[in-house]
Amino acid sequence: MFTAHCPHEQQNVLLNLSSIETMRKVPDGFAVTFVCTCGHRGTTHMSRMGRSLRNPSPTEGL
Numbered sequence: 001m002f003t004a005h006c007p008h009e010q011q012n013v014l015l016n017l018s019s020i021e022t023m024r025k026v027p028d029g030f031a032v033t034f035v036c037t038c039g040h041r042g043t044t045h046m047s048r049m050g051r052s053l054r055n056p057s058p059t060e061g062l
Contacts, residue, residue, distance in 0.1 A: 001014055001015065001016050001017070002014075002015055002017075002032075002044075002046075003015070004032070004034055004036075004042060004044040005042065005044060006036040006038060006040060006042055007040065007042045008036065008038055008040035008042075009036065009038055009040075013036055013037065015034055015036065015037070019034045019035055019036070019037075020032055020033070020034055021033045021035055021041070026045065028045070028047065029045060029046050029047040030045070030046045031043055031044075031045055032044050032045070032046055
């Protein structure tokens with residue numbers, strides 16, 4: 001499980017691994033595209049240690 005910021009709900013949500021659509025390596029860790037339980041997509045950035053690096057803007061990842 002992991003937490004991510006849902007741009008539609010405008011809050012952090014707890015998601016399971018099946019919510020991940022894509023995961024790509026970026027210089028500071030990974031960019032993870034997910035589908036929230038509400039059905040909307042978002043992107044979060046994770047460090048190699050699993051911590052969220054920042055909350056993306058509501059339009060990022062669309």
